[in-house]
Amino acid sequence: MSVTSAATLATLHRTGPRRITDLAATEGVTQPAMTTLVRVMEESGLVERRGDPSDRRVTLVCLTEAGASYVRTRHQAGVDAFARLIDELPDDEVEALVAALPALAHLAELEDRDRGGPKR
Missing domain, CATH: 1.10.10.10 (Winged helix-like DNA-binding domain superfamily/Winged helix DNA-binding domain)
Incomplete structure (x- = not known):
C-alpha cells in the first residue's frame, strides 16, 4: 500500500x-x-x-x-x-522520552488542527 x-x-x-x-x-x-x-x-x-x-x-x-x-x-x-x-533504551533515555511526552502531544494536536481533524 x-x-x-x-x-x-x-x-x-x-x-x-x-x-x-x-x-x-x-x-x-x-x-x-x-x-x-x-x-x-x-x-x-x-x-x-x-x-x-x-x-x-x-x-x-x-x-x-x-x-x-x-x-x-x-x-x-x-x-x-x-x-x-x-x-x-537505558533508564535515563526512557526518562527523557517521558519528559518529552507533553510536547509531543502538543505537536499531535497542532498537526490535527492543520489537517482539519479533531483534537486528540
Whole structure:
C-alpha cells in the first residue's frame, strides 16, 4: 500500500467521512489523483462512497470495517515496534522520552488542527 493510501485511511479513521476534494487537499495530491486512489481502495474493500445526508449532491468517502481494521492493525504494529525499541533504551533515555511526552502531544494536536481533524 502506498504512503498516500495509508495516510488517507488514517485521515478517514481520525476525522470520519470526507469529500474527495477535502481528502486531496489534506493529503497534498490533486483531486484526480485522489479520485483514482479512492477507486482503488474502494475496489479493495477499504473504503466506500456514500451520499451526504445533508447535501444530496455530495459524495463522502467512508472507511469500511476492513479499512478501519487495517488502520488499527498498522497502528498497533507501530506501537509494538516502538515498545520493543524503548525496552532497549537505558533508564535515563526512557526518562527523557517521558519528559518529552507533553510536547509531543502538543505537536499531535497542532498537526490535527492543520489537517482539519479533531483534537486528540
